[in-house]
Amino acid sequence: MLRLIGLSKTYKTGDTALSDVSIDVARGQxxxxxxxxxxxxxxxxxxINRLVEPSAGQVMLGDTDLAQLGTADLRRQRRRIGMIFQEYALVERLTVMENVLSGRLGYVPFWRSWLRRYPPADIRRAYELLDRVGLMQHADKRADALSGGQRQRVGIARALAQEPELLLVDEPTASLDPKTSRQIMRLLTEICEERNLPAIVNIHDVPLAQQFMQRIIGLRAGRVVFDGPPAELTETALTTIYGAEDWNAMRQGDEEQAEAQADAKRRLEQVPA
Amino acid sequence: MTDLSHHSQVWTYRTPRKRLFIWLGWLALVALFVWCWQIMTETTIWMFVTDAPRQAADMGGRMLPPRWAYLPELMQPLWDTINIATLGTIGGVIMAVPVAFLAARNTSPSVTFLRPVALFIIVASRSINSLIWALLLVAIIGPGLLAGIIAIALRSIGFVGKLLYEAIEETDKRQIEAITATGASQAQILSYGIVPQIMPAFWGISVFRWDINIRESAILGLVGAGGIGLKLNASLAVLAWNQVAVILLLILGTVIVSEWVSAKVRHAII
Amino acid sequence: MSTAYPDTWHRPPQIIPNRRWRIAIQTGIVIYLILAISTIEVNWSRVYEGLERGQRFVMGFLQPDFTSRWKDISQGLIESLTMTLTSTVVGVAISVPIGIGAARNLVPRPVYMICRSIIAVSRSLQEIIVAIFLVAMFGFGPFAGFLTLSFATIGFIAKLLADDIEEIDATQAEAIRATGASWLQLVDYAVKPQIMPRLIGLSLYRLDINFRESAVIGIVGAGGIGATLNTAIDRYEYDSAGAILLIVIVIVMVAEYSSSYLRKFLQ
Structure with a gap:
């Protein structure tokens, strides 16, 4: 489905962010x-969707090499790739419905999007998606009136409105609390399963990744250093990815956080209702 | 000379170098001030200056009591003044929007060519006061409201354009990125990614400028560009100070009301 | 299944939710615009005649004539520049005590009221109108202009200064006050360090504004480059007028860049 071949990126400042990354992603993975x-x-x-221009390599989505496309073709191909962002990246001052409909921008002419006159099928679909992510009653609210978890659901609905063949997800839970994070991850995995959608999820929370992902790729300094199922993600593998000290510090941090949470929960339970 | 530098070295040793610089800066400022003052007052006739308090008392005496009977005659010019300000603001804002988009680094189609042009338009409009624009326009298209409206509009371009392009440059990049990722065209990215983000700034700036324009349009009549300034000019010409007093009070009242309206509207938007 | 969902959607109105009010306000705006536009009387033949003059002005702007009136221009420019500097210095010097006096957290109530009313008077009077009066009192020339700009500077600087002082960190002031410091010591140690950078920035900004204003008040006789410009336009010497305007634009640009550079340097 998606195939990256020798993808590299060096920024103008001389920082190499990616070097020679080659990955195959199958449908539904x-x-x-x-x-x-x-x-x-x-x-x-x-x-992958060229929000950042790669310096070298190929991005094969089906039979098209996205890295070679001109502006108009690129726009047409971007419709096939839904993207979900860290901190939601909703247009805060527009309504929830407009945010979902903005997923159709690549399909409708400018005048329709300007006048908010979307084709009936698009609107029906937008309602359907809002219902799917559980925000049917919030369609007319402004995006900045929603909570973090709700906003990320709108983000998911917007990406799905594109009828994508691939989802790119950039740290979907970075600004959410642990409970909401799990709900969002569950929703994402369910949706991908329903539609047999492949997804690439950039995720900082290792336990969350192990719980929900089918395959894990570890990057270190722009290179792939691990590629395999979550079960193979052993202590040694994690040390290669994060480096010995960082990994221990991170794990310790997690443990402390877990303890603190448990402690807070105990105290809350003690408070008489 | 060597002696002096020796001394100054000892002195800098005792106090931070920075303090010396600041001290020299103050000295330079005072010297510059004295020098400028002398050049400026070369042609001043000091007899007039010493005579000023008497002149002021005389003027004050002529202004009081204000000639309130003049007030009804001022209503039509006041209406004109408000129209100059409002229509001028609308015209200025309409012209300022494209200039702002050309001037903002993140929306300008050509940073090397069009952006400097837009920035020059903004600076030119900002450096020339609306009264000067009016002076020119009255000479070109003749006296009247139209000259005033165009003068106000031309002056507003720079103000609105500058604040608006700064607002455009401060927009949240992630929202624009998200819209780009859906496969939207450039026009759609503008209308969904950028326009909603700058709308509050846009209305705030426009109303703010309208408020300023009310003040400015009140005096445009001095050079013949219509409005209440015409009456002011006429009254000054015949030294009818008691009418001048009525006009000034009326302008003051209008300014206070417009400031109140603008503050209310901006408060409601933000 | 999919038929269960509605297939139309209208953006709910954001600012005025009530439909009746919305319609009323929209018609009100339309009626106002029609009335306002209908008051403009345009003498098209006059405008047509003026076009030729407009063209000459644009040509004058593109091919400015600096030389033939250079004596008047340089004289006006010197007046403007000296007027700008002296009025800013004097204005700021007067603004500081008034600004401190208008800060609610530093002075007793009566002083506050007096200083705030001085600021209000200075702010609400247009420079041009002040200039008309001062010219009538002090005679034509840059001295009246100097007084006008000083007066306008007071309202601008003192207001912003007072607002800044009212916002300063109260704990610092309290700490100093707790040591038993006198009022002057309090101002010197707690207030001055906190507002000094801002005061310098504001003064530079005002310098820039005063220069721009000095180009205008000459129209009513208060000296400076505005008087020269007025004469040039009266004589239909558009190439000289274009030269003057270009000089003003360049000086404002230079002032703006150097003041933003200076402000960065001082911080």
Whole structure:
């Protein structure tokens, strides 16, 4: 389905974010990208739909090489790729419905989008998606009136409105609390399963990645250093990805957080209702 | 000379160098001030200056009591003044929007060529006061409301354009990125990614400029561009100071009301 | 299944939710615009005649004539520049005590009221109108212009200064006050360090504004480049007028760039 061949990116500043990354993603496969921050996961995702221009390599979506396309063709191909963002990236001052309909922008002429006169089928579909992510009553609210978890659901609906063949997901849970994070991940995996959609998920939370992903790719300094099912993600593998000290520090941090949460829960339970 | 530098070295040793610089800066400012003052007052006739308090008292005496009977005659010019300000603001804003999009680094189609042109339009419009624009326009198209409206519009381009292009440059990049990722065209990215983000700034700036334009349009009549300034000019010409007093109070009242309206509207938007 | 969902959607109105109010306000705006536009009387033949003059002005702007009136231009420019500098210095010097006096957290109530009313008077009077009065009192020439700009500077700087002082960190002031410092010491140690950079920035900004204004008040006789410009336009010497305007634009640009550079340098 998606095939990256020798993808590299060097920024103008001389920083190499990706070097020679080659990955195959099959239909319906959920791929988690992990790595220390700055290892190039975000750049990798953005090179696929060319929000960041790759310096070298091919991005094969089906039979088309996205890296070679001109502006108009690129726009047509971008419709096939839905993207979900860290911190939602909704247009805050537009309504939820407009945000979902903005997923159709690549399909409708300018005048329709300007006058908000979308084809009936698009609107029906937008309602259907809002219903699917559980936000049917919020269609007319402004996006900035929603909570974090709700906004990310709108983000998902917007990506699905494109009727994509591939989902790119950039740290979907970075600004959410642990409980909401799990709900969002569950929703994402369910939706991908329903539609047999492949997805590449850039995710910082290793346990979350292990729980929900079918395949995990570890990046370190722009190179693939691990590629396999979550079960193979052993202590040694994690040390290669994160480096010994960082990994231990991270795990310790997680443990402390878990303890603190458990502690807070205990206290809350003690408070008389 | 060597002696002096020796001394200054000892002195800098005791106090930070920075303090010396600041001290020299103050000295330079005072010297510059004295020098400018002398050049400026070369032609001043000091007899007039010393005579000023008497002149002021005389003028004050002529202004009081204000000639309130003049007020009804001022209503039509006041209406004109408000129209000059409002229509001028609308015209200015309409012209400023494309200039702002050309001037903003993230929306300009050509950063090397069109952006400097847009920035020059903004600076030119900002540096020339609406009264000067009016002076020119009255000479070109003749006295009247139209000259005033165009003068106000031309002056507003720079103000609105500058603030608007800064707002465009401050938009949230992630929202624009998200719209780009859907496969939207350039026009759609503008209308969905950028326009909603700058709307509050746009209305705020426009109303703010309208408020300023009310003040400015009140005096455009001095050079013949219509409005209440015409009456002011006429009253000044015949030294009818008691009418001048009525006009000034009326302008003051209008300015206060417009400021109140503009503050209310901006508050409601933000 | 999919037929269960509606296939139309209208964007709910964002600012005025009530439909009646919305329609009323929209018609009101339309009626106002029609009335306002109908008050413009345009003498088209006059405009047509003027087009030729407009063209000459544009040509004058593109081919400015600096030389033939250079004596007047340089004289006006010197007046404007000296007027700008002296009025900014004097204006700022007067603004500081008034600004401190208009800060609610530093002075007793009566002083606050007096200083705030001085600011209000200075802000609500247009420079041009002030200039008309001062010219009538002090005679034609740059001295009246100097007074006008100083007066306008007071309203601008003192207001912003007072607002800044009212927002300063109260804990610092309290700490100093707790040491038993006198009022002057309080101002010197707690207020001055916090507002000094801002005051310098504002003064530079005002310098820029004063220069622009100095180009205007000459029209009513208060000296400076505005008087020269007025004469040039009265004489239909558009090439000289174009030269003057270009000089003003260039000086404003230079002032703007250097003041933003200076402000960065000082911070």
């Amino acid at each position: 959920l791929v988690g990208l992990i790595g220390p921050s700055g290892a190039g996961e975000s750049t990798l995702i953005r090179c």
